[in-house]
Amino acid sequence: xxxxxxxxxxxxxxxxxxxxxxxxxxxxxxxxxxxxxxxxxxxxxxxxxxxxxxxxxxxx
Numbered sequence: 768x769x770x771x772x773x774x775x776x777x778x779x780x781x782x783x784x785x786x787x788x789x790x791x792x793x794x795x796x797x798x799x800x801x802x803x804x805x806x807x808x809x810x811x812x813x814x815x816x817x818x819x820x821x822x823x824x825x826x827x
Contacts, residue, residue, distance in 0.1 A: 781825045784818060791815040 791814060798807045 777825060781822065784822050784825070788815065788818050788822060791818065 791811060795808055795811050795815065798804055798811060
């Protein structure tokens with residue numbers, strides 16, 4: 768696989784992860800404000816942190 772093709776795939780993957788990250792952020796806001804369920808917020812925030820770590824690895 769060419770380096771350019773790999774770079775393009777990584778970039779597409781990064782864009783998808785960023786979309787997921789911001790969607791999770793909206794879900795956390797909803798759970799916090801509308802549901803008031805701290806347990807769910809903690810679990811969703813943990814997933815958000817894992818996604819953030821993957822994003823950081825891709826851009827480093």
